[in-house]
Amino acid sequence: MSDRKRPANNGSAASGNASSAPGVSPDNNDGGYNAGMAVFSYIIGGIIVWSLIGWGLDNLWGTRWIVLAGALLGALGGFYLSHMHGLTSSRNTSGKRGVDSGPSADGNTNAK
Template sequence: MRNTRKRGQADHSAPIRGVSAPGVAADNTDGGYNAGIAVFSYIVGGIIVWSLIGWGLDYLWGMRWIVLAGALLGAVGGFYLSHMHGLTSSRKNADELHAPSAPSQDGKDSAK
């Protein structure tokens, strides 16, 4: 097959490297403050958007409880999105934080 791409034209079919979830650095390290702001914005944004949708449905259907269900759905959805983007999990290795929890190789207890 013949390459129909013109000279100097970039290949846009390859995935972009260095792009990750909001609040997470490109080298897959913890974003710290940025990750916290991303989680906060997902949750608060979800509450606002779904509360407005619930408010509109309340107005159309003449009910008063759908706005509360929308707010709850928005909070749960925002937390779910932040969890799926890896913003709520710890990025540190377990060995860096705690001593090994498994018994030692020689079978003796290393506690003093």
């Protein structure tokens, strides 16, 4: 039984957008939740990986502070990656104008 919500993949690796970030569909409709989970996983993954590297270096060199530096470096790196993939930008995909985006289209601001 096929899932109607997902498009069929014909087994071709070229059918997806290779430059698309995790959580963002090729038509740039991220849905918010998927992009948030991708940002969360980048940051948590960076903290875990770089903390483990720091822990290993701490054991190797007999120090105790490199694991904290690794955790900070991992958090910053995860945020940097999510920012570079465009997951942290706040963009309005609905096409509607926001309240604070300027005067109304007809120029009447109802100011007295």
